[in-house]
Amino acid sequence: MTFRRYRAVAKKEFLHILRDWRSLFAALAMPLVLLLLFGYALTLDVDRIATYVYDQDGTPESRELVERFRGSRYFDVLAMVGDYQTVERGIDTSRILLGVVIPNDFSSNVLSGKEADVQLLLDGSDSNTASLALGYAEGLMQMYALEVQNRAQNQKGMGHPGPAVDARIRVWYNSELQSKNYIVPGLIAVILMIIAALLTSLTIAREWENGTMEQLLSTPLRPAELLLGKLSAFFVLGLVDTVIAIFVGVVVFEVPLRGNPLFLLAASSIFLFGALCWGILISTVARSQLMAYQMGILSSFLPAFLLSGFVYAIENMPPVIRLLTYIIPARYFVTILKGIFLKGAGPEVLWGPLALLCVYAAVVFFLATKRLRQKVA
């Protein structure tokens, strides 16, 4: 390992990056574009659910219930309708997601303290949104029923019994339960993985295609010097991308950054190094740039997106898939990012995933050098 040879490669790679301004621009715009695209498209919050209400009762009690739906930010009552068919057609044509049908015995049942049924018709074709909508509607109606009963009992002079249990809920770390707060940090991991793998996946393949690899192999340049030189140049670019991604997360999406920004940058560097090494490994396997590009996208994006636990909870996966997630570096980085962003955690808490990221980077770097050496012979 000679510093002079390493430095010559690093300098040459910097020149390549600066000369190819189109790719440079793409590399710098990518975190911004991807984060905005995914950040806005991937919201898991359900609100303003399109709703029709069919009020058969028409009493002050039923009207109050409708007002509750109108007042809630989760529902958007598009119209009051006069028959079932309109509700059904509304669901069939996807105009609405929810139909609320209040039967004509609603108020009498409520006032007498009996069970008051309300029919909810849901479009279950998007089961996730439907179950969330159902949850909100049920919660709203239960609150309402309790209040009405309490009022009725008060009027009869029976005092205020109040609910038996009054749960005071306090949510830690993401107190508004906004999905962006946990999606955006995870998204940064996914995006960095894609960018890093793409940046480096072409670099060795390009040397093969241009015939410069053969020239390099005839010189005393060692595989480790070549790889480290290339990695240094792309590392600087990747770090700029990291800063852009974090900046967009904090400023545009207003995700709270509770931890130490320097620790965040240090942890990102470790992940970045491993991801860049992965791109290089791909590049040593694929001899054409096109193949390297496709392998780079597939092997970085899919696992990081599906198996890192950034939206899809790892605990809910089948055991085999869950085992698979342990070899996905993005999994550890997502944990680290969420920890630093939302919990303000430091190295004393996150040393486990950090250590695993280091192991990953070291293993992939070793494989890439080994692979390059094999090709030499």
Place this chain on the structure above:
Amino acid sequence: MPENAVEVRGLVKRFGDFHAVDDVSFEVSRGEIFGFLGPNGAGKSTTIRILCGLLSPTAGEARVGGYDVATEAEQVKENIGYMSQKFSLYDDLAVEENIDFFSGVYGVRREIRETRKEYVLKMAGLENRRGDMTRLLAGGWKQRLALGCAILHEPPILFLDEPTSGVDPIARRTFWDLIYQLAEAGNTVFVSTHYMDEAEYCHRIALMYRGRIVALGAPAELKRSLNLPSMEDVFISRIEEEERRTA
């Protein structure tokens, strides 16, 4: 440095069933211009790649500068300059940047780096174009720059694989002048070509056909022994004889 710059004994390279190099033996002495002649696919490039440590031989032994190419590749690489068939400098770097890069990769000492750079620029006739992008250079200049980058570290042995293919006759002539200069300075030059006129410029040539050496010697000697007027005739007669032998 041993007497012979290159020593090859019973060299074999197989790719599957195909014998790219089939039991080849020869020596190249120091300061010699040794030509490798033969049609495409004869095994010239494969042999050169083995000698440069880019490919490992299937069988046989090859020593370059006294070092075994299979086991001492690192030492071999420090003593050779290699120019491949394909132009292999970086098109998106300036002339000077290419020189600086290879200077660093070959580990040229800091004190002599500037003098080596000026020497190469002068040799390639690019003193006034040092800041130009390499892709803008015409074929002949590119070729000379590639040669220059391969000799930055003053290697005693040079391997040039069809260095003049696709270059105009005048540029070829200039290139061969450079080869002579290098040989006069004591360097060994191992050059492959399929131009017959270039064969005449070599001190000795090896005629390669289907992975074998079918003739070896000084051009004049070969012509005399077969009583033929030109290298082209030597070439054809040897190949016809080889065809008869294997038929």
